[in-house]
Amino acid sequence: MSLSDIPIEIRLRIFSELLVLSEPIEFVAKYGPLSPPLFRRRRDGLYPAILRVSRMMHLEASPLLYSMNRFHFPAVCTSTPFGPTSAHISPFLHQIGSRASLIHYICIPFFTFHYPRPAKAMLPEAHARNLQLIQDTCIHIQTLEMLSPPEPYNYNYALGPFPIATEALDLLNTRLKSILSLKDIIAHFQVYPEGDERDHMMRKMEDAMYDLMKKMSNYGWAVKVTKLPEKPFIPCDDIGPFADEEDSNAYDEIQF
Template sequence: MNFSKIAIEIRLKIYSELLVHSGPIDYIADYGPPSPPLFRRQRDGLCPAVLRVSRIMHGEASPLLYSSNCFPFPEVFTTPSAPTSTHIGPFLDQIGSHGRLIRHICIPFPTFDYPQPARAILHEAHIENLELIRDTCAGIRTLELLGPPEHCNYALSHSAIAAEALNLLDTRFKSIPSLEEIIVNLKVYPNETRAMI
């Protein structure tokens, strides 16, 4: 039987089984220069090869892949002048116009520079990432921020500048018009007695 003759509702269910993961898609960053796109772990059960079967299948299935999955970007340590960044740019370059289909992204909690007392400045790498998400992921609905305790921002632990730092971040979030939900996840390890907020 010709696959294209099967009812579209059934084809979409098949594509969903092959391309939609129940949790975030697990990526591994290559820390060597130059930074390549992220590598997906092979044991996640996804079968993106189906997108290469035909143009029709690609057109029908790719919206499911990008709109129904959470895309997490791991923290990447680069240089002392830009200590944290993520592989958002290479990934979005690789998927091209499909970036507009992405609904859910997870990034490390942005960090702040604090060159003067009682002043916070959002780190340039995070500004670039948030602007790239705003400009490329026109359909994003959920932005998830991950911040383990050992990476909590100095700026957020001092009340004199915490409000300013959060206001800077809030302004960046409000510049992403399609954004509906912001989730902040703080990892707390078993030996920790309190959560950092």
């Protein structure tokens, strides 16, 4: 008896075990290139090879893979020391083509302003392009999560005590509300524990961030805060998921 001979209800249960994760499917990208390939961990418990067994299984299993998982995309590090970063989503969405319409949940980095601070409120061009791509391809998206990692060494002026931060947030809210399929907008902040070692500017930035969280709640967004353990500073040139050969071998280029 082959898998195709098993009743559809049982096949779907098997596909769900192989293709649906309780944790987000997290992609990483190499630092350096302007448009690097995306990778995911080999041992994340996902087995997309089942999609290539037969056309029938691909048709039956694909909706589970794309609609039942949460897809977490990285930011791309720019070549300039203080340049803005943006979510790197286009390689994956272009690769899967029309199947992007099955996606319900995407997590991208929160947009950033770094030095020099812009003179007026705006959505960064790269971020605006990403939102347009999501709207055009993920036509049934229901949840968009925006992740803001802790940035103790590089201030994100989009979350700082500046008028443009409030104005830019209004622009972002208006843009997100134009994606009509969206039911939930989540602003997820990762923060380090409070400590006396924080400088005055850092305290002001954190106070402003919490004020902006209240504004997000008033928009109807869900606001989530995750406290992280303190970590030592690592220069941008030295970080990433491919620090050595062992790390590099733990990742596969995306193949869905």
